[in-house]
Amino acid sequence: MKSSTNGVGRIFSNAPELNSVDKMCSENLLSPPMDLEAALKECSSALDLFLNNRFSDALALLAPWKNQSMYHAMGYSSILVMQAGMTFDPKDMNAAMEALNDALLLCQRFRKKTGIMVTLSNLWYRQSPESLTEEEMHAELCYAEVLLQKAALTFLDESIIGFIKGGMRIRNSYQIYKECQAMIQSNSHSRGKSTNIHFQGGVSMGIGSFNLMLSLLPGRILKLMEFLGFSGDRELGLSELRAGASSGSLRSILSTLTLLMFHLYVSVILGSGDVDLSEAEALLEPFAKRFPNGALMLFYVARIALLKGNIRLAQEKFLACIAAQHEWRQIHHLCYWELMWAYSFEQNWREAYHYAHLLCQESKWSQSVYVFQKASILSMLPEDEVQKLGENVVDLYREVDGLRLKMAGKSIPTEKFAAKKAQRYSASKPAKLAVPALEMMYVWNGFTIVGKRADLTENMLTTLEKAEEELKHQPNPSEYHLDDQCVVQLLKGLCLRQLGQLDQAEVCFARVSSSEADLKYDKYLVPFSMYEMGLLHKQRGDIQKAISVMESAKTDYKDYNMESRLHFRIHAALNSMTSCQAEMTPL
Known part of the structure; x- marks a missing residue:
C-alpha cells in the first residue's frame, strides 16, 4: 500500500506512515497485546478527547495501536473520514481511504476464518452465531462500520463506477x-459480558441508521430497496437509535x-419542517453537560435555538462554537453557513454577506452555491452599498456555472438550481432576479424557521409586497417577468399561510397554478405551490383534500428543478397526515 502523511499531517504531525497491517503487526510482536475490553476503554478516552476539541490528541492516543486493535483502527480512520468529508481535499480523502483499507484488513484478521466449503454453504445456510467468539463478533x-464509512467516502468519487462500488459496500x-442483530437475538453475545453493552450499542446504531434513512425515501424507491434486501421502517429506526x-x-x-442530524437537518431540508425539538434537546442535554465547551455540542445547541426561532441565542452559540477550537477550521465553515442564514432570516443582509463571503474564501464544499448565495444576498442590498463593498453582482452570478461539482457523474441539485437561475446574467443585458436570497431560503x-416568529414573517411579507409592486410597475418587463411574479406570489402565499x-x-x-401554461423557465413553481396549497388544506383541517392535492403535485409533474427535494417533502407530509388519519379513526 502507498504511504501518505499529507492529509494526516495537518491534524497530527507525528502520525506514522500508513504501511500494510501485516508489516506493522510483525514489527510489534514484542508489544503486550491489548485485549478487547482495554481497547474499548482507550477508544472511549479518545472519543472524550475528540468531543473536548482535542482532535490531535485523540489521533495520538489511537495511532500506536491502530495496526493491532480493530477499535483503534476504526476510531483512527473515522476521524480521518470526518476530516475528508469536511475539507473535500483530495489529500485528506486519500489518507482517509488508506486508513479505511488498513482498518478493513485488520478487522478481517479478527473475523472468523472459513474455508471454501464453509463459505459456499453460507450462501444457503447462515453461519450459526453461537460459533463466533466474543472477539469475532x-x-x-x-x-x-468501516465498510459503511468506505462506502460513504466512495460516493464522493465523481465516476458512476464509484457510485456502484459504494452501493455494493x-x-x-x-x-x-x-x-450481528441475529447474534444478539440468539443470546450468543452474553459470553462477553464486559463488552456486551458496546456490541449491542453498535448494532442498534447500524440497524437504526439504515432503517431511518431508508424510510425517508419516496415509496417507489423504497420498494426497490426492499426488493434488494433492505428495510426502511422509521419507527424501528428511531427506536433502535434511541436504544443506542x-x-x-x-x-x-x-x-x-444521527438522531440529531435527522431531527435538526434532514427533517427540515427533506421534510415538511415538523421537527421534534423536545427529543433533540433531551438527547443533547447529557452530552452538553459533559462537554460544555465541545464544538459539536455548542453547534447543536445553536441549531436547536435557531429552529425555535431564537435567532439571537443561536448567533451567540454559533460564535461560541467558532471560538471553542481552531484546529478544525471546517467546523467554523458549518457555523458560517448557519450564521449566514440566521442573519438572512432577520434580513440583516450586511452581516449575512460577511459569512457568505467567508464561505467563498475558505470552504470547498460547494463554491457554486456559496457564490450564488453571496450574489443573491448582495442583490438584496442597495446598489451604493454593494459598490462600497467592492463587489460586482453580475460577475459573481457569471461564475456560478463554472464552479459546479459532480457526484457519480451527476450534477448536485442545489448547484444545478443555482446555475439555472444565474443564467440570465450571462446575457449582454442581464435580467435581475426578483428576490433571489428569499427564493434560495425557500429551497x-x-x-419554516421564519414562520416561528410573526415579526420576522411580517417583515418578509413587507419585502415581498414591495417586490410585487416593483414588478407590477416595471417599465420594460423582461422575458422572465411572469416567472419572477410567480416566485413572489409563492413566497407571499407562504408568509400569509404562516400568519x-x-x-x-x-x-x-x-395565481401561480393558473400561470402554468405561460411560465417559461421556473416550472418548479407550480408543483411547489400545489404542495403549499396542500399544507394550507391541512391547516384548515381538510386532510383528505390536502392528500389529494399533494398526490397530484407528485404524479402530474415531471422534470423540473428540485423535483426530488419536493418528493421528499411530499413523502414526509403524506406520512404525517396518514398517521393523523389513523389516530383519528376509531378501532
Missing part, C-alpha cells in the same frame, strides 16, 4: 449488521448525533 461489527455492510443513544456504549454519542426550507391568513394565501398559490 466485534470484528464483524467493526468490519460493517452499503449492501454488504447492511447484511453484516443483520447478522441511551446504552452508555462507545457508540452512544454516534447514535445521538432550504428556511421559511394564518389562509384565504389570502390561497389566492397567491392559485
Whole structure:
C-alpha cells in the first residue's frame, strides 16, 4: 500500500506512515497485546478527547495501536473520514481511504476464518452465531462500520463506477449488521459480558441508521430497496437509535448525533419542517453537560435555538462554537453557513454577506452555491452599498456555472438550481432576479424557521409586497417577468399561510397554478405551490383534500428543478397526515 502523511499531517504531525497491517503487526510482536475490553476503554478516552476539541490528541492516543486493535483502527480512520468529508481535499480523502483499507484488513484478521466449503454453504445456510467468539463478533461489527464509512467516502468519487462500488459496500455492510442483530437475538453475545453493552450499542446504531434513512425515501424507491434486501421502517429506526443513544456504549454519542442530524437537518431540508425539538434537546442535554465547551455540542445547541426561532441565542452559540477550537477550521465553515442564514432570516443582509463571503474564501464544499448565495444576498442590498463593498453582482452570478461539482457523474441539485437561475446574467443585458436570497431560503426550507416568529414573517411579507409592486410597475418587463411574479406570489402565499391568513394565501398559490401554461423557465413553481396549497388544506383541517392535492403535485409533474427535494417533502407530509388519519379513526 502507498504511504501518505499529507492529509494526516495537518491534524497530527507525528502520525506514522500508513504501511500494510501485516508489516506493522510483525514489527510489534514484542508489544503486550491489548485485549478487547482495554481497547474499548482507550477508544472511549479518545472519543472524550475528540468531543473536548482535542482532535490531535485523540489521533495520538489511537495511532500506536491502530495496526493491532480493530477499535483503534476504526476510531483512527473515522476521524480521518470526518476530516475528508469536511475539507473535500483530495489529500485528506486519500489518507482517509488508506486508513479505511488498513482498518478493513485488520478487522478481517479478527473475523472468523472459513474455508471454501464453509463459505459456499453460507450462501444457503447462515453461519450459526453461537460459533463466533466474543472477539469475532466485534470484528464483524467493526468490519460493517468501516465498510459503511468506505462506502460513504466512495460516493464522493465523481465516476458512476464509484457510485456502484459504494452501493455494493452499503449492501454488504447492511447484511453484516443483520447478522450481528441475529447474534444478539440468539443470546450468543452474553459470553462477553464486559463488552456486551458496546456490541449491542453498535448494532442498534447500524440497524437504526439504515432503517431511518431508508424510510425517508419516496415509496417507489423504497420498494426497490426492499426488493434488494433492505428495510426502511422509521419507527424501528428511531427506536433502535434511541436504544443506542441511551446504552452508555462507545457508540452512544454516534447514535445521538444521527438522531440529531435527522431531527435538526434532514427533517427540515427533506421534510415538511415538523421537527421534534423536545427529543433533540433531551438527547443533547447529557452530552452538553459533559462537554460544555465541545464544538459539536455548542453547534447543536445553536441549531436547536435557531429552529425555535431564537435567532439571537443561536448567533451567540454559533460564535461560541467558532471560538471553542481552531484546529478544525471546517467546523467554523458549518457555523458560517448557519450564521449566514440566521442573519438572512432577520434580513440583516450586511452581516449575512460577511459569512457568505467567508464561505467563498475558505470552504470547498460547494463554491457554486456559496457564490450564488453571496450574489443573491448582495442583490438584496442597495446598489451604493454593494459598490462600497467592492463587489460586482453580475460577475459573481457569471461564475456560478463554472464552479459546479459532480457526484457519480451527476450534477448536485442545489448547484444545478443555482446555475439555472444565474443564467440570465450571462446575457449582454442581464435580467435581475426578483428576490433571489428569499427564493434560495425557500429551497432550504428556511421559511419554516421564519414562520416561528410573526415579526420576522411580517417583515418578509413587507419585502415581498414591495417586490410585487416593483414588478407590477416595471417599465420594460423582461422575458422572465411572469416567472419572477410567480416566485413572489409563492413566497407571499407562504408568509400569509404562516400568519394564518389562509384565504389570502390561497389566492397567491392559485395565481401561480393558473400561470402554468405561460411560465417559461421556473416550472418548479407550480408543483411547489400545489404542495403549499396542500399544507394550507391541512391547516384548515381538510386532510383528505390536502392528500389529494399533494398526490397530484407528485404524479402530474415531471422534470423540473428540485423535483426530488419536493418528493421528499411530499413523502414526509403524506406520512404525517396518514398517521393523523389513523389516530383519528376509531378501532
